[in-house]
Amino acid sequence: MTPSSNLSLATNLRNASVLFSDLCLYQSAKWCIEALDGLQLDPQNPDSLAQARMDFYSQLGTETDKYLLGKMYFDTKEYDRCAYHLKDCKGSIPNFLRLYAQYMAGEKRREEEGQGVLASTDGVTTNNQLVSIIQECTKLLARFPQDPYLLYLYGVVMSKQNNYKEAIEVLVRSLVIQPYNWSCWMEILTCMSHIDGLDSIVKRLPKQLVTTKMFIVVCHQVFCQPLDLVQNFIEELETIFPQFHYLTIQKALLNYHNLGYAEAEQIFDHVINLDPHRLDDMDAYSNILYVMEKRSKLSFLAQLASCTDKFRPETCCIIANYYSLRTDHEKAITYYRRALTLNRNCLSAWTLMGHEFVELKNSHAAIESYRRAVDTNQNDYRAWYGLGQAYEVLDMHYYSLYYYQRATALKPMDPRMWQALSNCFEKLKRYDEAIKGYKRSLAVQDNDPTVFYRIAALYEKTGDQRMASKYMEACLGTELAEGVTDETAKARIWLARYEFDQGNFSSALRYAMEYTHGSPQDLEEARAIVKTIQEREAA
């Protein structure tokens, strides 16, 4: 990146940010201006800012005053009033704000009408404005086919109606025109069900844009992809944005998903030092600390967050994590509920609350919360996995299997998923499938004695003694690396028995002799085998 291109990027980001805040798209505006700050440029005079704003307002023309009125009502959160006062405007911008306000009003009402988290009507109440917004948007788009904001709004509404294909289509069209609208990128992300969709989306957008690259990185983060796939992009972006916390946190999260907890922790510490009052994504940090069981650090983070803002969903999640670590599950649930009351779409809270319910052995509540989690974001493998577990507890293996399948589809490189899946098939007496599943697990991680043992046991059940013995041997083979475990011991006694039955007394004797750990009966049996063989040899 040359300095001059950096400057033009800065201009773009600055203008976009101001424009977004004029359009009440505050999250996008915030992202842009943070990115601008992350460029770490020398202080300078914004040259084209005035011009950009002038262009915006001249586009409004005679409707400027009405628009400002509407915007003011929007800013004071009087959404219905905003929509009412803009209803006669003709231009695309006031109409965008009107429909946007209508959408917000609908969301607000939905929140108010729902009877709280996990109540009977929870998740059923919908935003009743959506249909009329779609209708009007369609009409307006016929007049303004190139308005990126109307396209964005249309996409958001489509996505809320679960029409993801159409939504992505429209959102991409919006991004081609206005690539700096970060909320739009994020909306695409919620519409994607799999990382495979990424290519077809990126193909349609200019590759060289920082936002496209950033999106690729975030996408890999969200879908828990291996870190090295996007290493290049991260490095490239880091040279452009030396201090863009959003980017660094993506890096941390990628590390976290790839089990690099220490690196992730380090990066988060760094961010907190530079920006101590940043709460965005800090709930993810608290998850990391939870997994690492760093209780004191988690406590510090909880204090810091609650000093900054007690009523942010992130804060509540951090505190809940803290209580959960102290095994105070009731309190943890209270805080997750609070987080969800503040923001119903707070994804990790749903999943984590499900975990807490599992701890409390309340499977039904756990299922409810996991289900909400996947309703909010279908890409959360932990929630799918949790659903599988919860149904397994309830002995509903058909269901459980399906959820494990979903989880596995999202995270095929995780052996735990495959094992859970196979376990389920086993319970359903589908041994062939179970064996296949365990083998897939081995393909990911090849030295787990448990898996070898399970496969062998399954082969035994299907009557294939030869294959069973092969896998038992493989199980024993892991001893070199992992040391003796219960499974290897069991494999050994099994092999001793098997070889004995086959008449290979020498190998049977070897296995039986080596068998030193295990249950008293097995030890007894091993001794019996040794004794029998020795007697036979003596005879």
Place this chain on the structure above:
Amino acid sequence: MFPFFSCDSCLIALTPFIVWYSVFVYKKLNSRLYAYLRVYWIGKSTQSRTRIISQLLIAKMDKTNDMIRTPVIGNDTKDHQHVHLLNTKPPLLAGFRKKLSQSPRSSTLAISPAVHQYNSHGFDTDTSFESPVGGAPGGGDSLFMSPDRDSSSKSGSASKESGKQNISQAERLRLWRHDAYLQHHYKTAEFIGDKVLSLTKDPNDAFWLAQVHYSTGQYARARQLLSEDRLSESVSCRYLAALCLTKMERWEEALQLVGDSNPFTSSVFHSVKSQDHGIKLEASMCYLRGQIYSNQNCFDKARDCYREAVLVDPKCFEAFDELVSNHLLSPEEEWDLLTSLQFNELDDNADFVKSLYTIRISKYLHSDKITDAEALLAEDYSLDANGDILQSRADLLFLQCAFSECMAVCEKIMALDAYKLAALPNYVACLHELGGKNKLFLVAHQMADQHPDEPVTWLSVAMYYLSTNRISLARRYFSKASMMSPNFVQAWIGFAHTFAIEGEHEQAISAYSTAARLFLGSHLPSLYLGMQHLHLNNFNLAEEYLESSFNICKSDPLLLNEIGVTHYHKSNFSRAEAFFLDALRASEVIKSEPQAWLSIHANLGHVYRRTRQFAKSLEHFEDVLCSNPTDHNVQSAVGLVHLQMGNISEAINYFHKALSIVPADPVATDLLGRAMEENVKRGIGVLAPSSPDVSRINTSNIIIPGGTPKPLVFPDPDAPSSPSMFYNDDSHASMDISE
């Protein structure tokens, strides 16, 4: 001048139309006058209304004078002169009139149109009232007579040459009587009229006295007066006498008086143009006959009489209104009637009135012509802000299910004229549709306070209860409204709906049957009857009713949809598909909101599912889900299609969605269980959406053959079953109500 007032006899009955009609015409002429009228008409006092009528009459004379130029009256040279005279003086007259109307010392006589004659001829028309006795058959004439037809005058008591000093004593009394009559001083009118009659023994005076009696509600007395032999030959007297009898509800006698069929049908007068721009008495008689039949429950005969009345004279709006607003004719018959009306009688008003009539009739057919008519009225006559034009627009919007627009139009109408109750049925139906319970409450209360005697008031009360789901109360008020006005179609159908909503099919059927008997031209009652039978799984009966409904109206999407559903239930999928497609087309023809007809798409989806055209099926279901993602039936249907296609994981996804909306839905639960079992059979391959194994899996074992007796599931509650949808789903429920 007297003949002019004869118009009043009709006025009593025709006021709504007169106002309606005249305001259109004269708005153009004199916007100030129009404004004046509006102000007074809104005011409730009858007195001010009379003033309005008088004003209108003045205006009407203006117009009449214009019209005289056309060779209506023929070659009477005097007319031409007269017109000429008048036309040279309008500014003067206008000034004169204005002054007079403002002076409290003048009577209504001074502002009456007769003033023209007064000015131009003096009082030469003093006794111009054509004797009811003397007039030949009189069938072709209205009571409203040309001012110039004084030649037949019998009394001849006044000199024609001289001015007002030469009026006879009797004439003065007559003037007195008429002015008292116009100013609603009925006692005076009666008192003086009685004396004039005694003095002159003139049959005209007897007629006028009878008019006075009629206006004061002394029908028996008027009848007695008119029953004298010498009066019984006159058509106008006979008409008035019959009118009195109907008021006394002596239907048989009235019918005897007007005859049970039109005696003038074959006479030459039938096609003769009305001479005086009034309404032909023959038409009024036909109309009266229709009323009598209608009260005797002979609706076919009544319908024929009304039709005859309009055919005889298109100016007989009362009859036209009866036909249209009571749905006595099917949409096609309405069009036939409209095209056969003799609008050319109206001369240069022909197009105008034709357009006015056009926008009143059913919107199912020829919507382009209706739009043209509306455009004509709006552009050429700048009537786009007139209540009736707006009303027509509201009707159309309602038919298109564009409820919020319709509501806006209704609100506009009521802003113009808060007492225009015709807008109310649409308005309350829209409020019901859009969930405006609160406004509905207010409207119903206002109506009950201000117009407790109007059936539409109780309709709105009933609609409020319907919206708040208090069905038995709603039923009570629908019933009240229909008691008050037996011809109130919305009330009848609403009444029947309350039974249907509660699942009381038998009672609903009997209520709909009554409606079907009352509203011959409306396809809705038989449509609903068909739907009820569909609901009871009487497919053959349902088909019969729907067919009879189809014979009346071929272009109602709801009807076509229901017929499709019947065929679906009979497993006749190709016909079902054809009807559903027709329904979609019909909904496009009336430019209906696509959202209103989602059930057609859902039904098409089911048809394609059963005929195993899965891609098409999904397409239609997705259309539905785009607009209404919370329809759990459709969600499960999509799941089933995916299941049949072998996309197990998609299927499970959709069943989950359905269950997240209605957690205990038995169909979705059952299907989900089956899908889960299938999923296990698939083994490990089904995983990711991107997994290539999916396509290879043999699906034959799970697919549900449409016809097999013991298929996988779907007890077909799935089935399009719009009837059930219909009652759960408000959007349809109201459609009927407003029709």
